[in-house]
Amino acid sequence: MQQYLYLIPAMPLIGFLLLITGGAQFPRYVTAMIGAGSICVSAIIAITMSAQFLLYPPLEGAYHQQLWHWFNIGKLHADIGLHMDAMSLVFVCIITFIGALIHIYSIAFMEHDRDYARFFASMNLFVCSMLLLVMADNLVLLYLGWEGVGLCSFLLIGFWYESEANCMAARKAFVITRIGDTAMIIGLFLLFRELGTLNIREILALAPQHFATGNTTVTWIALLLLAGGMGKSAQLPLQTWLPDAMAGPSPVSALIHAATMVTAGVYLIARMHTIFELSPVTMHLTAIIGALTLLMAGCSAMVQTDIKRILAYSTISQIGYMFLALGVGAWSAAIFHFFTHAFFKALLFLAAGAVIETLHHEHNIFKMGGLRKDMPLIFLTFTIGAAALAAVPFVTAGFFSKDEILWFAWSAQGGHPLLWVTGLLGAFITAFYSTRLILVVFWGERQTTPGKLPSGAMNIPLVVLAIFSIGAGWIHLPHLEEVLPATVLKPAHPEEIIFQSIAILSTSLGIMTGYMLYYLYPHTIRGWKESEGLMAVRNFFYAGWKFDQLYDVLFVRPFVFITQVNRNDVTDKLYTGIANIHLQLNRFLSVSQNGSLRWYVAGVLIGILFIITLQILR
Amino acid sequence: MAPISAHAVLIVAAILFVLGLAGVLTRKNIIFMLISIEIMLNAAGLAFIAAGSRWQQPDGQIMYLFILAMAAAEVSVALAMVLQIHHQHKTLDVEDLRELKD
Numbered sequence: 001m002q003q004y005l006y007l008i009p010a011m012p013l014i015g016f017l018l019l020i021t022g023g024a025q026f027p028r029y030v031t032a033m034i035g036a037g038s039i040c041v042s043a044i045i046a047i048t049m050s051a052q053f054l055l056y057p058p059l060e061g062a063y064h065q066q067l068w069h070w071f072n073i074g075k076l077h078a079d080i081g082l083h084m085d086a087m088s089l090v091f092v093c094i095i096t097f098i099g100a101l102i103h104i105y106s107i108a109f110m111e112h113d114r115d116y117a118r119f120f121a122s123m124n125l126f127v128c129s130m131l132l133l134v135m136a137d138n139l140v141l142l143y144l145g146w147e148g149v150g151l152c153s154f155l156l157i158g159f160w161y162e163s164e165a166n167c168m169a170a171r172k173a174f175v176i177t178r179i180g181d182t183a184m185i186i187g188l189f190l191l192f193r194e195l196g197t198l199n200i201r202e203i204l205a206l207a208p209q210h211f212a213t214g215n216t217t218v219t220w221i222a223l224l225l226l227a228g229g230m231g232k233s234a235q236l237p238l239q240t241w242l243p244d245a246m247a248g249p250s251p252v253s254a255l256i257h258a259a260t261m262v263t264a265g266v267y268l269i270a271r272m273h274t275i276f277e278l279s280p281v282t283m284h285l286t287a288i289i290g291a292l293t294l295l296m297a298g299c300s301a302m303v304q305t306d307i308k309r310i311l312a313y314s315t316i317s318q319i320g321y322m323f324l325a326l327g328v329g330a331w332s333a334a335i336f337h338f339f340t341h342a343f344f345k346a347l348l349f350l351a352a353g354a355v356i357e358t359l360h361h362e363h364n365i366f367k368m369g370g371l372r373k374d375m376p377l378i379f380l381t382f383t384i385g386a387a388a389l390a391a392v393p394f395v396t397a398g399f400f401s402k403d404e405i406l407w408f409a410w411s412a413q414g415g416h417p418l419l420w421v422t423g424l425l426g427a428f429i430t431a432f433y434s435t436r437l438i439l440v441v442f443w444g445e446r447q448t449t450p451g452k453l454p455s456g457a458m459n460i461p462l463v464v465l466a467i468f469s470i471g472a473g474w475i476h477l478p479h480l481e482e483v484l485p486a487t488v489l490k491p492a493h494p495e496e497i498i499f500q501s502i503a504i505l506s507t508s509l510g511i512m513t514g515y516m517l518y519y520l521y522p523h524t525i526r527g528w529k530e531s532e533g534l535m536a537v538r539n540f541f542y543a544g545w546k547f548d549q550l551y552d553v554l555f556v557r558p559f560v561f562i563t564q565v566n567r568n569d570v571t572d573k574l575y576t577g578i579a580n581i582h583l584q585l586n587r588f589l590s591v592s593q594n595g596s597l598r599w600y601v602a603g604v605l606i607g608i609l610f611i612i613t614l615q616i617l618r
Numbered sequence: 619m620a621p622i623s624a625h626a627v628l629i630v631a632a633i634l635f636v637l638g639l640a641g642v643l644t645r646k647n648i649i650f651m652l653i654s655i656e657i658m659l660n661a662a663g664l665a666f667i668a669a670g671s672r673w674q675q676p677d678g679q680i681m682y683l684f685i686l687a688m689a690a691a692e693v694s695v696a697l698a699m700v701l702q703i704h705h706q707h708k709t710l711d712v713e714d715l716r717e718l719k720d
Contacts, residue, residue, distance in 0.1 A: 595716030597651070601642050 002063035004045060005082045008092060009135065011042040012128035016121050023117025035120025036103035039127055043096035050089055054478055061085055061482045064137065075196055076140075083137035083200070086479035090335060091134035091260075091267055094342045098259045099127045101461035105350050106251040108457035109357065119159060123255065126152035130260050134267055139188050139198040142268075146184070146232070149261045150177050156252040157245045169244040176241040180231015184268075187224030190217065191275075204274045211278050222275050222282035226289075229265025233319045236293040240547045242316055243300075246308040250353025253308060258315050258345040263338045266322045270331050273484060277329070283414050287327025291409075291422040294320030296545055298429035302436070303541045306363045307352045310437055313544070314389060315345055317426060321405050324423060328415045330408035331484035332477065337405055340397035340472045344388035347465035351382040354454045354462070355441065362448050365437065370446035377459055379442050381466040388469040390434035390511060391427060393504045397473035402427060403503050411493035420499075424506050431510025439518040627668035634661035648703065648710045652696050659689045 015038030023031060053063065062085035070078040084092065103123060110119050129148025136142035158170030192198055194217055195206050211218040229235070234242035245257050256262070269276060269286065276283055294317045301313035318341050325334035355371065355378060356363060372379045388398035406427065410420035517525055528534045540546060592603065634657055641654025663682045670678015704710055 597712045597715070598643055605639065605643075 002058070002065055002084075004049070005063055005065040005084060005135070006067055007045050008042050008049070008096065009082075009128050009131040011038045011045070012124040012131065014038060016124040016128060019117050019121035019124065023121055026117060028111075028116055031117045031120055032107040035117075035124060036100070036107055038124055039096060039100045039103045042127070042131075043100040046092050046096040049084070050093055053084075053086075053089060057479065061479070062088075070140070076192065076198065078138060078140040078198065080141060081137040082135045084135055085483045086477070087267075087270060087335060087483045088134050090339055090477055090480070092131060094339060095127060095130050095134065095260050098342055098346050098465070099123075099255060101464055102251045102255045102259075102346060102350065105254075105353075105458050105461040106249075108455050109251055109353060110249065115159070119156075119249070122152055122155045122159070123252070126156070126256060126261070130264070133264055137200055139191070139200060139203070142200075142271075143185065143188065146228075146264065146268075147181065149256070149264060150174065150181065150232070153177070153245070153256050153261055156256060157248040159248055159252065163247075166247040169241075169247040173241040173245045176238050177231045180228045180238055180265075183224045183231070184228025187221050187228065190221050190224065194218075194221070200271060203272070207274045207278060213278050214280060215278065218275060219279040219281055222272075222279040223285070225268060225272055225275065226282055226286055229268045229323075230289065231265070232268075233262050233265030233323070234316050235265065235289050235320065235323055236296060237547065239293060239297065239316050240544060240551065243309050243312045243544060246306070246312050250308070250349055250356065253312070254346045254349030254353070257312065258349050259342040262315060262319055263322065263342070266319065266326065266334055266338055269323075269326050270335060270484060273331055276326075277485070280414070283327050283329065285327070287324050287409075287414060287416075287419055290320045290323025290325070290327055291419050291426075292320075293317065294324065294426040295422050295429075298426050298433070299541045300544045301433045302429060303538050305365055307356065307365050307368075307437070307441065308349070308363060310365070310433060311345070311348050311352060314430065314433065317430065318345065318389075321402060321423065321426070324409055324419060325405045328408050328412040328419065328487075329485075330405060330412050330487045332480045332487065333401065333404040333408050335480060335484070336477055337401035339475075339477060340388065340401040340469075343465055343472050344385045344396075344398055344469040347381060347385040347462060347469050348389065350458075350462055350465065351378050351385060354378050354458055355382070358450045358453060359448045360451055365440045367447045368441045369444040369448075370442070371450065372442040374446075374450045375453055378454070378462065381462040382442070383438055384466040384469050386434040386438050390431040391503070391507050392511075393507065395470060397469055397471065399507075400473035403500055406503050407496050407499045408487055410499065411489050411496075413488040413490060415490065424502065427503060428506045428510040428513075431507045432514045435511045435514025436518050439514065443519065624668045624672035627671075628665060631661045631665040631668065634658075634664065637661075646711050646713055648700055648712060648715075651712065652693065652700070656689060656693070659685055 015034050018034050019026075019031060026034070049063070062083055064084075065082045067080040067082065070080050072078075103120070106119065106123065110116055113119060126149060129145045129152060131145070133142055133145030133149060136145060154170050154174040157173050158167050160166050188198060191203065195203055195210060197203060197206070207218070227238075231238045242257060242262065246253055248257070276286070297313045297316035297320060301310050301317060304310045304313060318337070322334045322337050322341075325331075325337060355368065355375070358375060358378075359368060359371075362368065384396070388396040390396075391399040391402045393399050406420060406423045409415050409423045410417055543549065592599065638654045638656075638658030638661060641657065642651050645651050645654060663685045666678040666681040666685070668678070670676065670681075700710065703715065707715060709715070
């Protein structure tokens with residue numbers, strides 16, 4: 001079976017090549033067949049392979065395929081080699097399966113778009129890059145996938161390039177993630193200098209022998225890799241690009257900015273877990289960043305009015321949970337939360353896309369309202385997604401994964417009660433804004449008359465994802481313990497059931513609060529809006545804790561100032577100086593070129609005299 | 619006939635050359651400038667002849683024949699151009715003929 005490993009990323013690549021070369025000529029149904037078909041084939045192969053993997057686990061715990069040597073420079077041997085162990089398996093299945101569903105949804109969603117082929121080409125390239133990222137057996141290939149997904153994210157955020165705001169959002173996403181990418185590549189250089197290899201398995205084997213725990217070098221490497229992960233996964237302080245990235249089409253938000261690409265940072269950290277374990281400082285930092293991010297993004301999500309921005313902030317917040325889990329050493333819990341989150345967040349984005357489409361591109365939730373009866377299927381699936389996001393106990397997938405993280409945030413070796421409290425507060429906020437979203441969008445007065453309801457191709461993915469948003473919680477991810485170390489618990493810790501009860505309580509409280517404020521007593525909110533202090537807090541949250549303004553003051557303005565000072569280009573002065581000297585000489589000599597024949601004769605004479613004098617004097 | 623010293627002839631040639639040169643530099647009329655150039659050429663020719671006679675070699679006279687032929691060719695071309703210039707500009711004053719500038 002493992003000789004077919006290459007087919008999984010190859011299918012989307014072929015699809016991309018076909019669409020990018022001949023896409024404009026194909027009729028629409030051919031484009032859709034190629035675009036969605038390639039991912040579906042990929043998904044079928046991936047699922048068959050997973051079944052094989054689970055039924056007959058390979059001896060060394062992973063499928064491996066060496067395709068060819070990429071390049072050899074000195075000691076650096078980079079191969080195109082694919083590696084699929086239990087963790088890659090989870091990511092590959094999610095990427096191909098959810099990718100296929102989103103592609104099917106896009107067939108209908110993008111139906112009337114002019115650049116149908118370009119959309120599917122970019123999406124296919126994205127899936128290919130993402131698969132390379134999670135299947136790479138060395139960090140160079142991983143980095144290729146890493147940059148590939150960044151590029152596709154840029155292309156797809158700016159998909160509707162005629163509006164300037166979309167292009168700015170694309171640029172912002174590209175530049176901010178590039179900060180993280182730069183840190184990451186420096187980390188890779190350091191890693192290569194220290195260990196002499198970039199093969200992931202060799203690194204994981206060599207690192208514990210080479211570095212002592214808490215070694216400065218390994219801490220630097222871990223910090224740089226963490227920075228890379230923070231950029232891609234939109235964690236504090238590099239989170240500002242994700243809300244703006246919602247400028248792209250909804251399927252793009254679902255696939256790239258919710259289910260897959262933004263969790264690349266989680267994958268990277270989990271993949272390099274040995275390096276992180278050798279640096280406890282970085283682990284603590286990861287947990288703290290995760291906790292702060294989940295709280296900050298949760299607060300922002302509470303007050304947003306754009307349906308997609310709410311979901312974007314909630315994505316940042318949920319990835320914060322994953323970072324928190326990684327930071328306390330609960331590796332499997334982080335992967336599990338990624339797994340469940342991918343389903344319900346993709347579902348939420350797709351359902352939101354359907355709502356927006358039906359309401360003639362209305363993004364403001366306060367202009368929706370009362371959609372419960374108009375679009376029952378979307379209401380149902382959206383509610384399931386929101387319930388999973390809010391971690392409604394026992395019936396939803398989100399509950400199981402989030403509950404596990406909360407429990408480990410206290411009781412794991414790297415855990416701390418403060419982390420747990422933050423996580424719990426985050427859970428309360430999540431439940432609150434999920435309830436708010438549902439109540440405002442689907443209950444209340446109808447504000448906008450819905451247009452044509454979405455067709456079957458859009459409904460099927462919603463239903464499938466809704467089923468998984470409920471069912472995925474009971475799936476026990478197999479064989480992860482062979483890849484990721486087990487979570488070490490503190491010697492003395494309270495029972496899990498206590499934490500579970502408290503988590504349930506906090507979720508219920510969040511839902512209750514949302515229900516009271518947005519359904520039973522809506523005038524309370526109106527009362528709050530009178531108060532200046534509360535409005536200031538609300539605006540602060542609404543602007544994403546003013547990070548954009550902060551960066552504007554810290555980086556953008558100084559940069560613009562420097563460029564203004566340097567408008568005449570200081571370094572260019574030297575070169576313009578050289579040019580000016582020659583211009584002056586030219587002007588000086590062109591005086592002699594006056595067209596007077598007698599001057600020329602005199603010039604010749606002087607020249608001859610000069611040469612003769614030289615000859616005589618020699 | 620007593621041989622004339624080469625020294626004296628060279629002095630005459632130098633005087634002729636300087637006269638011609640002065641003519642080229644001071645005259646405004648192209649035809650006079652051409653005549654001055656001819657004088658300079660003849661000065662050079664005279665110097666060759668003197669040198670040939672001084673060393674009893676035929677080379678000096680051969681060089682003079684070359685100069686003669688060259689001067690004839692030059693004058694024919696130059697006079698043709700003078701005709702054209704006169705035809706187009708109605709003047710032969712070099713101070714007015716400054717089109718080569720720039």
